[in-house]
Amino acid sequence: MTVDAAPKPFAMLGDPAAEACEGDSCLLPPPAPASTTQD
Amino acid sequence: MSNPIDVQIWSDVQCPWCYIGKRKFEAALEQFDGEVTVTYRSFELAPDTPVDFDGSPVDYLSQRKGVTPEQAQQMVDRVSGIAQSVGLEYHYDRIHQTNTVLAHELLHFAKAHGKQVELKERLLRAYFTEGRHIGRADDLVELAGEIGLDREAAATALAEHTYLPDVKADMAQAVAYGIQGVPFFVIESKYGISGAQESATFLAALTQAAAERDAAPLEAS
Secondary structure, eight states: OOOOSSOOOOEEESOGGGOOOOGGGGOOOOOOSSOOOOO | OOOOEEEEEEEOTTOHHHHHHHHHHHHHHHHOSSOEEEEEEEOOSOTTSOSSOSSOHHHHHHHHHTOOHHHHHHHHHHHHHHHHHTTOOOOTTTOOOOOOHHHHHHHHHHHHTTOHHHHHHHHHHHHHTSOOOOSSHHHHHHHHHHTTOOHHHHHHHHHHTTTHHHHHHHHHHHHHHTOOSSSEEEETTTEEEESSOOHHHHHHHHHHHHHHHHHSOOOOO
């Protein structure tokens, strides 16, 4: 599977203030700038 | 005849907002006049969580978020109330907090066998409503079998981690897209919607994407 090299220019829709994404459900995994693989 | 509208959804199977967002998105699909193909992409919210977390979801939230147990309980109560408003029953008193990487591998297995959407719903209901464990291979194989997937093939895929590269690729794609929370919906590789937004938002996005596609000049195929 290939991975796009750069973010696509999404047009974000919806109300940012209405994003029901808070609490633990929206925690990001630890940053992995060099590699996204898991051991 | 137009091709279906493509929707890619990054989410996790122990993400309460993802299940709520799924219901809101499905409500939009019921009103949308057109075909849609949905693909679930993997997003591990907490890849460092052990398969058998020693404690309740409130304990987990309290530790992870650095909030008091009372505040964690308030978070759980709030999201449970919102879930109820879209017809979902969350039973946090039964939930087994776990690691979801195997569940994501199984979702890719299900995708390869044409049953990803069914498995996604089965896993979410098992986790939030039924209090079933979704972090262990044996439990996952049982759930796969319940929706008609081949148990033996599923067990082999999990044991051999056949689909782990696909899980990692989804995570890498999420990072590349700058996705910072889930659920995250990408429509026709053109529009992004973050969070469990209202059904009207999803419907408007689908309608807009379909109108723009239909208005575009036909390309030789």
